[in-house]
Amino acid sequence: MTDAVVADLRAGLPDDAVLVDPDVVASYARDMAMFAPAGRPSAVVLPRTVAEVQHVVRVAAGHRVPVVPRGAGSGLAGSSNGVDDGITLVLTRMARILEIDPANRLAVVEPGVVNADLRAAVEPHGLFYPPDPSSYDWCTIGGNLSTNAGGLCCVKYGVTTDFVLGLHVVLADGEVLRTGRRTVKGVAGYDLMKLFVGAEGTLGVITQATLALRPLPRPPVTLVAAFGTAAAAGAAVAAVVGAGLVPSLLEIMDQTCIRAVDEWKRMELDRNAAVLLLAQSDSGGETARDEIDRVAELCRRAGAEPVYTTADVEEGRLLLAARRLALPALERLGATLIDDVAVPRSAIADLLAGTAAIARRLDVTIGIVGHAGDGNMHPTVIVDRADAGQQARARAAFDAILDLGLSLGGTITGEHGVGTLKVDWLAREVGPVSLRVHRAIKDALDPDGIFNPGKVFAGLPPDAGTGVHLRSAAVAAGPAPI
Numbered sequence: 500m501t502d503a504v505v506a507d508l509r510a511g512l513p514d515d516a517v518l519v520d521p522d523v524v525a526s527y528a529r530d531m532a533m534f535a536p537a538g539r540p541s542a543v544v545l546p547r548t549v550a551e552v553q554h555v556v557r558v559a560a561g562h563r564v565p566v567v568p569r570g571a572g573s574g575l576a577g578s579s580n581g582v583d584d585g586i587t588l589v590l591t592r593m594a595r596i597l598e599i600d601p602a603n604r605l606a607v608v609e610p611g612v613v614n615a616d617l618r619a620a621v622e623p624h625g626l627f628y629p630p631d632p633s634s635y636d637w638c639t640i641g642g643n644l645s646t647n648a649g650g651l652c653c654v655k656y657g658v659t660t661d662f663v664l665g666l667h668v669v670l671a672d673g674e675v676l677r678t679g680r681r682t683v684k685g686v687a688g689y690d691l692m693k694l695f696v697g698a699e700g701t702l703g704v705i706t707q708a709t710l711a712l713r714p715l716p717r718p719p720v721t722l723v724a725a726f727g728t729a730a731a732a733g734a735a736v737a738a739v740v741g742a743g744l745v746p747s748l749l750e751i752m753d754q755t756c757i758r759a760v761d762e763w764k765r766m767e768l769d770r771n772a773a774v775l776l777l778a779q780s781d782s783g784g785e786t787a788r789d790e791i792d793r794v795a796e797l798c799r800r801a802g803a804e805p806v807y808t809t810a811d812v813e814e815g816r817l818l819l820a821a822r823r824l825a826l827p828a829l830e831r832l833g834a835t836l837i838d839d840v841a842v843p844r845s846a847i848a849d850l851l852a853g854t855a856a857i858a859r860r861l862d863v864t865i866g867i868v869g870h871a872g873d874g875n876m877h878p879t880v881i882v883d884r885a886d887a888g889q890q891a892r893a894r895a896a897f898d899a900i901l902d903l904g905l906s907l908g909g910t911i912t913g914e915h916g917v918g919t920l921k922v923d924w925l926a927r928e929v930g931p932v933s934l935r936v937h938r939a940i941k942d943a944l945d946p947d948g949i950f951n952p953g954k955v956f957a958g959l960p961p962d963a964g965t966g967v968h969l970r971s972a973a974v975a976a977g978p979a980p981i
């Protein structure tokens with residue numbers, strides 16, 4: 500990046516908003532996906548206002564410099580990884596909750612608000628923001644919107660997109676698009692708002708969101724069931740879904756995860772269980788009790804032993820904490836390649852059995868944790884950084900799991916996104932027609948390709964569109980060592 504770009508950035512921003520120290524900038528180069536390709540940004544900018552975001556985008560557009568929007572950097576697909584010579588635009592200082600409107604059950608927030616802070620802020624109003632990624636105590640609403648994040652209670656309530664009413668987005672020309680509404684219903688024009696949900700920062704910078712809220716759920720009843728085989732646990736999930744039950748949470752963790760968490764936190768988990776299934780009902784009182792009793796019965800029929808249920812809220816919270824700790828606990832065992840396949844819920848048993856077969860065939864350890872009720876699993880390959888042969892086998896296992904997911908009628912990503920990690924796989928999943936439509940939308944909104952190049956899908960041919968296409972910049976950086 501030239502000095503002229505930095506000087507132009509500084510001209511419209513406070514001194515502390517533009518960081519160029521190479522060590523500091525390098526600390527924003529990656530998210531939490533350990534082996535996703537990443538480039539090296541030249542500057543990090545931390546705006547506080549929409550006008551500052553507009554200034555950054557206009558400077559970037561004027562100089563044809565890439566801009567990578569970034570929240571907390573908790574992503575698991577390399578979506579906010581740096582781009583060589585680019586600007587990483589970190590939205591965490593725009594973290595105000597602008598409005599909580601109990602009468603209309605909505606909140607208006609800036610993108611840097613942390614998910615758990617929003618949940619805590621609306622709770623005294625008797626309200627609830629359901630999408631709850633396991634990273635909810637540090638990931639941001641902007642990141643959640645841009646990955647269309649899911650979470651633990653999405654099995655009942657839906658994912659982030661189901662709670663978005665309106666967005667403000669800074670477009671590639673620096674103008675602010677206001678799209679969406681504050682009403683429950685509304686069909687005026689194309690649904691432009693949804694284009695930006697899950698776009699992984701490739702179409703614009705979200706600077707404000709209007710989010711729908713729900714009434715606060717009732718205190719939960721919790722179940723934990725231990726299974727001797729993954730197949731039995733998969734059968735139980737299929738039975739619960741098939742019976743028409745809608746628990747507010749239905750999560751799974753296998754023995755590798757159980758032992759990793761228990762080694763770390765000593766939570767007295769059942770280390771002998773092959774798989775633990777966790778379920779909750781937040782329907783309240785007798786209804787919740789009845790719902791969980793029915794889930795318990797279906798688990799027993801599928802072979803679970805023991806099956807434990809509790810209406811004690813604190814005990815339920817601790818069991819959920821164990822589930823939320825699964826990924827960080829696996830990271831203590833080595834480098835991790837975290838997959839994110841989602842399959843039809845009737846195919847969960849096949850996915851679990853197939854993943855176990857892949858682990859045996861390639862002689863790698865794979866821990867499985869996931870949102871069983873959504874059919875969204877995170878088979879996580881553990882890798883010894885010092886063992887090159889194991890690294891190669893781990894990558895092969897990662898790909899084999901994606902292949903398996905697609906063959907079961909699933910998708911390569913249920914919630915983490917494509918990022919730099921699965922660009923080739925997106926093309927394979929959606930096919931050439933969908934890819935052409937993706938590119939047309941990108942070209943219409945970001946003709947010079949300044950936003951998050953190299954993410955989600957590969958660049959346009961050099962002669963396409965109107966401007967200088969920057970989209971191949973990030974992929975050029977190649978994979979990082981594990």
Ligand SMILES: Cc1cc2nc3c(=O)[nH]c(=O)nc-3n(C[C@H](O)[C@H](O)[C@H](O)COP(=O)(O)OP(=O)(O)OC[C@H]3O[C@@H](n4cnc5c(N)ncnc54)[C@H](O)[C@@H]3O)c2cc1C
Binds near residue numbers: 571641644647698827
């Ligand atoms: C331990 C752990 C558990 C996790 N559990 C879950 C889970 O249960 N469910 C789940 O869905 N994810 C989960 N994740 C992944 C991650 O937390 C989510 O993808 C989250 O939504 C990312 O938010 P972030 O603020 O960290 O965004 P970042 O990682 O910084 O960015 C993510 C994407 O959003 C874009 N972006 C960020 N802000 C903006 C903006 N204002 N405008 C435009 N684009 C923007 C970035 O360019 C990037 O493409 C987990 C991660 C970890 C480490």
